[in-house]
Structures are given as C-alpha cells and as structure tokens.
C-alpha cells in the first residue's frame with residue numbers, strides 16, 4: 134500500500150537496463166502516479182559527478198552580478214524562449230516568484246528547419262560565458278533525456294500499454310525544456326507581492342525530472358493535503374504533467390506543487406527537465422483505460438483549466454501557458 138503522506142522512492146535500475154524486473158518497477162510507478170503523481174527515482178544511472186559539476190557551475194553563474202547575467206537575458210533569446218530571467222521575473226498565478234533562472238532546451242542551430250520555420254521554443258541556447266557550463270548543460274540534458282525515455286516506457290507498461298506507446302506517438306523527438314533555477318535566501322523588499330519561491334502550479338507536459346540540492350522547500354498538494362518533497366540524496370523527483378493527466382483521462386494526476394521561499398541562509402538550486410510531447414503532436418486520450426473518467430476538475434485546479442477539454446497540438450497548449458508566466462515576452466516574440 135502506498136503511504137499517502139510520503140512520496141515513494143523507486144529504484145528504476147531494471148527499467149533503465151531494460152532488464153526483466155522492469156515490470157515490477159512499472160507497477161510501482163503506476164501506483165505512485167495514481168496516488169500522487171510524484172515519486173523519487175534512484176538507480177537512474179545519471180552520473181553523480183555530472184550533477185555535482187552542474188551544481189558548481191550553476192552557483193558560479195548565479196553568483197555573477199546581475200548586470201553581467203543580463204547579457205544573456207531572455208529578451209535576446211527571441212522565440213526560442215531561452216536565456217536568463219532575474220529575480221521576480223517570472224509569474225505563477227499572476228504573482229512574481231522569488232527565484233532567478235536560466236531557460237534552456239534542446240540545442241538546435243539556426244539552420245534547423247524548425248528554427249527556420251520560426252517554431253516557438255526551438256532554437257539555439259544562450260549559454261553564459263562560464264567555462265565548462267555549456268558542455269556540462271548539454272551532457273546533463275542528454276543523460277536526463279535518456280532517462281526520460283526509459284521512465285516513459287515504465288509509465289506505458291504501468292498502463293498495460295506496449296513499452297514504446299509514447300515514443301511511437303509523441304516522444305520519438307520529444308520537446309525538451311530545461312531550466313537552472315536559483316532561489317536566493319535574500320529577503321523580499323517591502324511592498325513586493327511575493328509569497329513563494331514558486332507559486333502553486335502543475336507542469337504542462339508529460340514528465341518532469343527534477344534535481345534539487347540539499348536545501349529543500351518543494352511541497353506537493355495531494356488529495357490529503359500538502360506534503361513535503363524533501364531532498365533525497367542521489368534521487369530525482371519525477372512528476373507527471375497535464376498531458377499525461379489528459380491522455381489517461383485523469384487516472385494519472387497532474388499534481389499541483391509549489392516551493393517555499395528560501396530562508397535557509399544559502400542559495401537553493403533546482404534543475405527541472407521537462408520531457409514533453411513533440412510540439413506538433415496532437416494529444417489524444419488513451420483508449421480503453423479502466424478507471425479513467427476525464428472528469429472536469431477545473432473548479433478545483435490552480436488555473437481553472439479543464440485539461441480534458443483540450444484538443445490540438447501540444448505546442449499550442451504550452452504557448453498559452455507560457456505567455457501567462459512571462460507576459461512581457463509574449464508581445465515581443467509570439
């Protein structure tokens with residue numbers, strides 16, 4: 134039985150290896166997705182030294198003066214939606230979050246057909262000039278994207294589907310967005326309407342794979358109330374997003390979460406990688422899932438949206454959401 138007060142820690146090694154035990158791993162993932170949509174993954178095979186190096190280099194970047202970091206500001210990333218945003222620069226539910234960040238994603242050259250076609254959220258990254266950061270980000274995104282493919286196989290098996298179900302329809306070429314976040318411990322100036330590191334929200338796509346450092350602050354809104362998702366050394370926090378909720382008719386919940394304002398006295402780093410359907414993919418219900426009701430839960434949702442009513446390209450869903458969190462960019466780049 135899954136304890137409703139703690140998030141399960143699942144050793145995904147057999148799934149990563151494609152070994153016989155992967156059915157058992159899939160069953161545990163399925164139980165977690167039905168219970169809270171959140172779990173920790175250990176045994177994932179992503180090199181701990183790579184994660185440590187990314188933490189060190191990220192600290193080095195965020196420690197730079199704000200004027201320096203603004204050399205790589207998002208406004209310069211254009212439609213690709215890449216670059217640095219300063220403290221208070223992103224809104225959740227209309228309020229500024231107390232975090233700064235660097236937006237990244239799959240690295241595509243300007244000559245790539247999708248970039249030439251001006252497809253939003255596709256393009257080259259704006260890599261800060263911190264020695265080693267570019268290579269480390271690219272290696273990290275590649276490793277965690279591979280993990281995303283394996284976890285989606287586990288999710289497919291957990292629904293009684295062929296392992297390649299999602300890859301065949303949505304994620305042969307997944308949309309990967311990646312962020313480095315820093316939640317500084319610095320107090321909020323008087324008069325600013327800031328409450329959270331990140332306000333309550335759900336993630337938009339299929340699966341989020343998050344590394345958080347040892348500071349803590351992430352909390353998850355389960356049916357039984359808010360529970361903490363404290364750091365578990367060496368584990369990724371995995372949670373499902375709105376599209377999997379939509380595809381499964383609500384069987385797998387896209388669970389709201391938020392991050393407390395950091396008052397620990399040291400910076401908190403987190404690195405979410407969003408493993409999402411291809412921008413052009415049309416998102417459809419999975420046929421014949423027992424227990425799926427596709428209930429309209431919009432009245433109780435943070436954004437009052439009915440994900441089950443959505444039909445269209447994943448890219449359109451994403452853009453409608455993103456333009457709410459960065460309203461100042463919407464007019465410039467979309």
Ligand SMILES: O=C(O)CCC(=O)C(=O)O
Pocket residue numbers: 314331336343345351390391392403404405
């Ligand atoms: O920083 C965290 O721990 C969570 C961030 C998050 O929820 C998000 O970026 O969607």
Ligand SMILES: [Fe+2]
Pocket residue numbers: 334335336341390
């Ligand atoms: Fe999130």
